[in-house]
Structures are given as structure tokens and as C-alpha cells.
Amino acid sequence: MSHKTIAEIAAQLQGYDPQALSADAVGAFLAQLVAPVAGTESVGVFGALGRVLAADLVSPISVPPHDNSAMDGYAFDGALLAGDAPLQLEVAGTALAGKAWPGSAGPGQCVKIMTGAIMPAGLDTVVPQEFAKVADDGRIAVPAGLLKRGDNRRLKGEDLMQGHPALLAGERLGPAALGLVASLGIAQVQVRRRLKVAYFSTGDEILSLGEPPREGAVYDSNRYTVHGLLTRLGCEVIDLGVVRDQPDLLEAAFRDAATRADAIITSGGVSVGEADFTKAMMKKLGDVAFWRIAMRPGRPMAVGRIGSSVLFGLPGNPVAVMVTFLAFVRPALLRMMGARASESFLLKAHSAETMRKKPGRTEYQRGIVSRAADGTLQVRTTGNQGSGVLSSMVQANGLIVLHHAQGDVAPGDEVDVMMFDGAI
Numbered sequence: 001m002s003h004k005t006i007a008e009i010a011a012q013l014q015g016y017d018p019q020a021l022s023a024d025a026v027g028a029f030l031a032q033l034v035a036p037v038a039g040t041e042s043v044g045v046f047g048a049l050g051r052v053l054a055a056d057l058v059s060p061i062s063v064p065p066h067d068n069s070a071m072d073g074y075a076f077d078g079a080l081l082a083g084d085a086p087l088q089l090e091v092a093g094t095a096l097a098g099k100a101w102p103g104s105a106g107p108g109q110c111v112k113i114m115t116g117a118i119m120p121a122g123l124d125t126v127v128p129q130e131f132a133k134v135a136d137d138g139r140i141a142v143p144a145g146l147l148k149r150g151d152n153r154r155l156k157g158e159d160l161m162q163g164h165p166a167l168l169a170g171e172r173l174g175p176a177a178l179g180l181v182a183s184l185g186i187a188q189v190q191v192r193r194r195l196k197v198a199y200f201s202t203g204d205e206i207l208s209l210g211e212p213p214r215e216g217a218v219y220d221s222n223r224y225t226v227h228g229l230l231t232r233l234g235c236e237v238i239d240l241g242v243v244r245d246q247p248d249l250l251e252a253a254f255r256d257a258a259t260r261a262d263a264i265i266t267s268g269g270v271s272v273g274e275a276d277f278t279k280a281m282m283k284k285l286g287d288v289a290f291w292r293i294a295m296r297p298g299r300p301m302a303v304g305r306i307g308s309s310v311l312f313g314l315p316g317n318p319v320a321v322m323v324t325f326l327a328f329v330r331p332a333l334l335r336m337m338g339a340r341a342s343e344s345f346l347l348k349a350h351s352a353e354t355m356r357k358k359p360g361r362t363e364y365q366r367g368i369v370s371r372a373a374d375g376t377l378q379v380r381t382t383g384n385q386g387s388g389v390l391s392s393m394v395q396a397n398g399l400i401v402l403h404h405a406q407g408d409v410a411p412g413d414e415v416d417v418m419m420f421d422g423a424i
């Protein structure tokens, strides 16, 4: 497959400046860099949760398969409802769910019917049992003015119609979609193959779990966060551990990742520090751009391609990793997974506090959304917004998105919030 180079994509984007990119420009760039992976597989319905449908799914049957009753009651011909007086109907038989009533109702007759039972021929309306008065002679009375013709009847195919698409290619199959597939009698679905994403952390000061603490060193948290983010997305995660700032080790890790994965995610080493091994190695092995993004947190980032793998070089700070992942990597990976484009879901909430914000960059503040006394949604920040303060990501239930052109926020102003539920 031929891919566009960084230079080719950059040439197409107006005002592309790697040293000052808006968050929108990053999104537009990545949309051009990545494409859905080829390859599909057939999976059973239980195993299809979270997978991406590879082709439109056309209904082989109609659901429901027949007109049927939505209530336990009595089915009758709705044409009789014209008058003002209660209808008096004789009960001709009983229609049970799961089989057709074999008889036929004559004029002035109704059929006792259970929820889900096929509507007997010629009958189109159901009076629920609670509203039907049964007289001593066994006849039932339908009160006047209660029903319209067709009430309490479910039409054949009102959920899914035979021959029509029930689900479109690119659907990420959730619990409702699994049930829908099963309701069509379909046991296997064709889904895109899982995306393979390799991940490693870089930095000499990064300790792996199990190593004793030492001065100046911190335990690797990014690999665990990224593992969680990727797993929730339904990717196959290839964990390449912590890689020291040594050219031979970095080169081996990148080469290994590029042969095994569709995408490579690294954290650390993309800023302007002196030990620039990671950047140098990315540049040597692939077609990579180094960006300064007009955003907070998550200013530095590297993107490009090593071999045929897409590279996302995320900044080392733990919160910046999560924010850049949610803002940019997640939409790009969804596109690679073949998922239909979906805008990230932003909720509006009233700010409970003043937020200082300079126009000209996008800021993501960790927020806690709650319901105010008047029933509306309000959001407050978690306090310290340092990009190393991972505990605040745990406290938060969403990211307040202060857009590029936006200025200061006053208490009561509406702000956009990207809720974590569903995203991570």
C-alpha cells in the first residue's frame, strides 16, 4: 500500500507549521496520515463485542417476523371502533405466543391474545386485559374512546426489515448491536482484524515495576495507562517495556515494533532536552515530524511512519500522554480500525469557577462534572493542573476542553467537557 509522506500531507494543509500547530490542524493531519487496515475475520456474536463491522449487515429476516400483539388482551378488528358505545365482543379462541391461532374470527368476535402472539388474520387492534370488562356470559366489553385502530399491535419488520441494512460497516459493536445481530438469527459476523499497537516507554530515569527505587528515578506509569487506553479501544497491545536512552536499544525496539505492529506509541524523549536519542532514532528510522502543538498539556509530539507502522511519539508527562492519546491518537486509531468517524462527544456544563485561558491554544483541564442544586450540570477543576499530576486524572470524570480561540472563563459560563465514560 502506498502512503502519503509527511511532506506530501504537509503540502496539502494550509498554514502547516510544525512549530505552532493548532489542535484542529493536528486532527486534520492525522486524518490524512492513517487509513483503515485491510484484513477481516469471522467471529461469533459473543466475541464480537467492541469489534468493528467489516461490511454492511443486511437483514436476512424481518424482526418481528409477523404482526404481533404488544399486550396481553383481546385482539379485534379496529374498524369496529367507529361508534360511541362500548364494543361487545364474543371470544372466539386464544392465540398463544409462538404459534399462529388456527381459527378465524367472525364478525363481532375477538381473540384472547398473549404478548408476542401472531395477530390472527383480519384483526389489527388489541385491548389490554386491564381495560376489557368480562361479562357473565363471557363476552368482553371494550370501553368507547380508549383505543385507535392498530393500537397495541407491533408490525412485521418494524424493528428490522428483511433485505435492508441492519448495521453499517464501521459500526463498533456494543451490547445493543450484539443483541441486534442475534435477533437476526446470525451467529457469525465479519469484523476488521484487531489493530496491533506496540508500546514502550523511554528514559533512563524510568524504573520498571520490581526494580528498587533510586534517586531521581520514577516508576513507569505511562505503559500501564497506555495499556489500559488501548485495551479499552479493543486493540491488541504489544508491550515492549521500558527502553533505555541508548541508540542500539532504541533502534532494536523501533525495528521490532515496526515489524509487529500497525502503530507504535512511545512516551518521552520528544521535547528539546539534551539527551535527544529518541528523536534522533525516530528520524533515522522513519519519516517523522516533530511538532509543537498549541495546547496544554501535550505540547511536544512526534508523528510519522517507521516502515509501514504509524508512529505516535507522545510527551513523557503522564497527563500529557493521556490527553494527547484522547485528543489525537484515539481518533486516529479508530480510523485505522475501520470505525466510522464519530466526533468526540462533548457535554456542556456550567463552570463553577474562574479559569484563566489564553486565546491561541487549546487547553484540557481535568474536570469533575456533577449536578448542581438547580438540576443543571456544573464542572469544577481538580485543582493542580500540572502535567505530572496523574492523581488528578483519577479524580476527574472528564476533560474540560477550552478551545483554541476561547479566553478566560467566568463562573457560570458554559464550557465543553469530554467525558471519560465511553472514551477511556
Ligand SMILES: Nc1nc2c(c(=O)[nH]1)N[C@H]1C(S)=C(S)[C@@H](COP(=O)(O)OP(=O)(O)OC[C@H]3O[C@@H](n4cnc5c(N)ncnc54)[C@H](O)[C@@H]3O)O[C@H]1N2
Pocket (backbone or CB within 6 Å): 201, 202, 203, 205, 206, 218, 219, 220, 221, 222, 223, 267, 268, 269, 270, 271, 272, 273, 298, 299, 300, 314, 315, 316, 317, 318, 320, 387, 388
Ligand atoms: N525547554 C523546554 N522544556 C520542555 C518543554 C519545552 O517545550 N521546552 N516542553 C515540556 C513539556 S510540555 C513536556 S510534556 C515535556 C516532554 O518531554 P519529553 O517528551 O522529552 O519527556 P521526558 O523529558 O522524557 O519526560 C517528561 C516528564 O515525564 C516523566 N516521564 C516520562 N516517561 C514516564 C513514564 N513512562 N512514566 C512516568 N513518568 C514518566 C519524566 O520523568 C519527566 O518528569 O518536556 C517539557 N520540557
Ligand code: MOO
Pocket (backbone or CB within 6 Å): 295, 296, 297, 298, 299, 300, 315, 317, 319, 320, 387
Ligand atoms: O505536554 Mo507537556 O505535559 O504540555 O506539559
